[in-house]
Amino acid sequence: METYQKLFEPGKIGTLELKNRLIMSPMGTSSHDPEGFIREHTPPYYVERVEGGVGLIIAQSSNALREGQAPGRAGTWDDKFIPGLRQVADAVHAAGGKIAWQILNHGKLYSAWLDRITHPEDLKIIGPSAIPWVKTGVAPKEATEEDIRRIVEGFGEAARRVKEAGMDGVEIHGAHGYMITQWLSPRDNKRMDLYGGDAKRRARMACEIIAKVREKVGPNFPVTFRFSGSHLIQGGGTLEDSLLQAPLFVEAGADALHVSACEEETTHWQFLPYLMPDGAIVHLAAAIKKVVRVPVITVGKIWHPQLAEQILLEGKADFVAMGRQWLADPRWAQKVREGRFEEVQRCLYCNNCMNMEVRPPEVRKRGRTCTVNPAVLREREFRIMPAGTKKNVMVVGGGLAGMEAARVLAERGHEVSLYEGSDKLGGQWNIASAQPLKENYRYLVPYMERRLERAKVKVFLNKEVTLNFIKETKPNGVVVATGALPKYLDVPGGHRSPVVQANDVIMGKAKVGNPVVVIGGRLVGMEIADALAEEGRKVFLVTKNKLGENGALLERNIYRALRDRLIQHGVYLFPDSPVMEILENGVQIAYKREGVFLKANSVVLAVGAIPNDGLWRELKKEGMEVYAIGDCVEPRDAMEAIREGAEVGRTI
Ligand SMILES: Cc1cc2nc3c(=O)[nH]c(=O)nc-3n(C[C@H](O)[C@H](O)[C@H](O)COP(=O)(O)OP(=O)(O)OC[C@H]3O[C@@H](n4cnc5c(N)ncnc54)[C@H](O)[C@@H]3O)c2cc1C
Ligand SMILES: Cc1cc2nc3c(=O)[nH]c(=O)nc-3n(C[C@H](O)[C@H](O)[C@H](O)COP(=O)(O)O)c2cc1C
Numbered sequence: 228m229e230t231y232q233k234l235f236e237p238g239k240i241g242t243l244e245l246k247n248r249l250i251m252s253p254m255g256t257s258s259h260d261p262e263g264f265i266r267e268h269t270p271p272y273y274v275e276r277v278e279g280g281v282g283l284i285i286a287q288s289s290n291a292l293r294e295g296q297a298p299g300r301a302g303t304w305d306d307k308f309i310p311g312l313r314q315v316a317d318a319v320h321a322a323g324g325k326i327a328w329q330i331l332n333h334g335k336l337y338s339a340w341l342d343r344i345t346h347p348e349d350l351k352i353i354g355p356s357a358i359p360w361v362k363t364g365v366a367p368k369e370a371t372e373e374d375i376r377r378i379v380e381g382f383g384e385a386a387r388r389v390k391e392a393g394m395d396g397v398e399i400h401g402a403h404g405y406m407i408t409q410w411l412s413p414r415d416n417k418r419m420d421l422y423g424g425d426a427k428r429r430a431r432m433a434c435e436i437i438a439k440v441r442e443k444v445g446p447n448f449p450v451t452f453r454f455s456g457s458h459l460i461q462g463g464g465t466l467e468d469s470l471l472q473a474p475l476f477v478e479a480g481a482d483a484l485h486v487s488a489c490e491e492e493t494t495h496w497q498f499l500p501y502l503m504p505d506g507a508i509v510h511l512a513a514a515i516k517k518v519v520r521v522p523v524i525t526v527g528k529i530w531h532p533q534l535a536e537q538i539l540l541e542g543k544a545d546f547v548a549m550g551r552q553w554l555a556d557p558r559w560a561q562k563v564r565e566g567r568f569e570e571v572q573r574c575l576y577c578n579n580c581m582n583m584e585v586r587p588p589e590v591r592k593r594g595r596t597c598t599v600n601p602a603v604l605r606e607r608e609f610r611i612m613p614a615g616t617k618k619n620v621m622v623v624g625g626g627l628a629g630m631e632a633a634r635v636l637a638e639r640g641h642e643v644s645l646y647e648g649s650d651k652l653g654g655q656w657n658i659a660s661a662q663p664l665k666e667n668y669r670y671l672v673p674y675m676e677r678r679l680e681r682a683k684v685k686v687f688l689n690k691e692v693t694l695n696f697i698k699e700t701k702p703n704g705v706v707v708a709t710g711a712l713p714k715y716l717d718v719p720g721g722h723r724s725p726v727v728q729a730n731d732v733i734m735g736k737a738k739v740g741n742p743v744v745v746i747g748g749r750l751v752g753m754e755i756a757d758a759l760a761e762e763g764r765k766v767f768l769v770t771k772n773k774l775g776e777n778g779a780l781l782e783r784n785i786y787r788a789l790r791d792r793l794i795q796h797g798v799y800l801f802p803d804s805p806v807m808e809i810l811e812n813g814v815q816i817a818y819k820r821e822g823v824f825l826k827a828n829s830v831v832l833a834v835g836a837i838p839n840d841g842l843w844r845e846l847k848k849e850g851m852e853v854y855a856i857g858d859c860v861e862p863r864d865a866m867e868a869i870r871e872g873a874e875v876g877r878t879i
């Protein structure tokens with residue numbers, strides 16, 4: 228059995244004693260009311276992670292000041308929030324855990340919420356200098372001395388409330404492009420006074436905030452400061468800057484430094500998607516650790532205990548924070564400690580948890596969720612409750628949706644038969660996970676298969692279910708999860724050679740020549756274009772919309788990471804370019820309202836999917852008790868498929 232001794236060694240941050248070196252890093256849950264009050268499903272969410280063995284939770288960011296208050300974020304800007312925070316702290320303590328709370332201000336980024344602000348009377352977008360934010364074009368007002376005093380005091384008061392609520396510590400959010408990052412950044416901070424200029428002067432605002440927080444909470448209350456070790460953007464803050472600034476943060480009163488990365492335009496270095504290496508920003512923490520004497524926390528796509536242990540053993544950091552892995556499997560620490568790492572549900576780094584805008588309103592309203600763990604923020608509601616009446620349920624389709632529904636139904640006591648038309652379970656996920664960079668994706672189906680087995684679901688492969696079969700079998704309930712099939716393009720030449728489907732290329736069933744036109748500019752199109760270019764082909768990527776925007780938005784960080792890869796690999800990009808015709812030797816497109824011919828030997832289609840809903844329609848016509856879930860309702864993604872499976876499993 229692999230033991231990870233260092234991970235489970237006690238540690239200390241300021242006066243706070245921690246049972247191990249494992250931290251849950253702050254993740255906005257988006258589960259609050261618009262004013263910022265904690266809702267009832269937040270405490271059980273944290274308790275679940277405490278029970279799973281985390282050493283310290285650094286909870287989600289909260290608005291430290293009413294000005295710049297983003298809707299959906301928790302509030303710490305008024306004493307009225309203390310009772311809600313106390314409920315969380317009490318629940319965590321009752322479960323034997325430790326929790327700190329994060330405070331922030333948005334600065335210029337607040338201009339993204341102008342259409343949704345809850346206190347227009349307090350509208351203040353303030354930054355170090357009046358440099359417009361490229362996303363909104365809005366320039367913050369340059370902070371006056373009075374603004375600086377008010378903001379610093381606001382952070383101090385927020386920290387006082389966190390302490391009064393019974394939390395074990397407070398974290399000041401100085402990373403990721405929010406207000407404090409803007410003061411640290413040479414791109415945003417062009418001031419000529421004491422708050423601007425070289426790296427040390429740019430750190431003055433951060434230091435004043437840390438010092439004020441320290442003054443308000445006293446010497447024995449742990450204060451951590453989170454910042455971006457590098458902003459990883461042209462002209463932004465660098466690691467060299469951070470090496471000069473880090474000792475100042477400590478001098479100002481920080482008990483530990485929590486080293487992340489990025490600013491607003493480079494958040495793919497914060498929310499490292501599957502496309503980026505594991506532990507990609509650990510080197511920043513390791514460098515900072517050499518210039519300070521307080522504990523350093525590292526973070527960023529660390530999910531394998533071996534990597535986490537190695538970071539500690541090599542002295543690159545004193546604590547390892549994980550974010551998304553705690554969403555995917557709240558029991559990570561417990562399983563690792565007990566030598567059951569193979570039972571961990573790995574985070575896919577799919578970033579669906581970041582893409583809540585595309586979720587149904589009722590899901591969005593409740594807050595964040597996770598592809599592989601739909602119980603996030605539904606911890607109580609999703610406990611397995613025995614079914615009132617035991618039924619004989621047939622699930623048709625062994626993709627993610629069908630597998631999840633079948634397992635939950637069986638765990639609730641139903642007699643469940645799962646029928647899959649092909650020779651293996653997993654459906655489209657087998658294609659999705661065949662891409663070289665999607666290694667963690669490949670663990671999902673085996674993980675779900677093991678759970679099906681444990682739940683004693685009867686699985687039938689190579690069995691295409693028909694209406695007649697269902698009539699003969701006479702189940703008490705039918706769940707249809709028949710998925711989706713790839714779409715073709717309705718243009719002249721759209722269905723014949725040299726056209727091939729991206730799915731077939733990924734699965735090695737179709738050959739691709741050189742040069743190649745890829746049609747479709749969302750996830751699958753961008754991924755296949757990237758893979759084909761990496762193999763040395765000349766690739767044209769054509770999409771009728773903007774890159775990453777066919778209908779629903781592609782998650783921003785995956786988009787950014789893929790966009791950068793396409794640029795690096797020299798893919799020729801043709802956004803806003805509808806395809807007019809596909810010929811034997813290439814593709815005719817309309818580019819900037821002119822016909823352009825792209826000469827190519829192959830054309831790869833990645834233009835979405837159509838629901839495979841024939842059986843569902845037939846069953847509905849027959850008036851049978853039938854539930855449809857996943858892509859056969861509407862092609863979407865794995866998060867929707869599993870969530871709908873989980874919900875239907877609790878409905879019947
Ligand atoms: C290339 C590619 C990349 C993707 N990448 C991502 C990604 O990165 N992130 C993400 O979240 N999503 C991704 N997706 C989407 C995701 O894979 C799907 O949304 C999800 O897997 C759908 O699951 P499902 O169970 O609803 O349907 P499916 O996976 O389509 O499963 C349906 C199953 O039903 C079976 N079936 C159909 N009819 C019958 C019948 N009559 N009898 C018995 N069996 C039947 C089929 O054989 C199939 O196995 C990707 C998809 C593709 C194709
Ligand atoms: C859903 C979500 C919300 C996040 N919200 C915050 C936040 O409020 N404050 C913060 O400092 N970082 C936030 N982060 C960043 C995480 O703390 C962490 O740095 C990042 O996810 C990388 O760690 P991981 O690869 O282990 O997930 C968030 C991340 C996620 C996935």
Ligand code: SF4
Binds near residue numbers: 552581
């Ligand atoms: S949604 Fe995806 S990235 Fe987010 S926590 Fe779940 S598995 Fe990880």
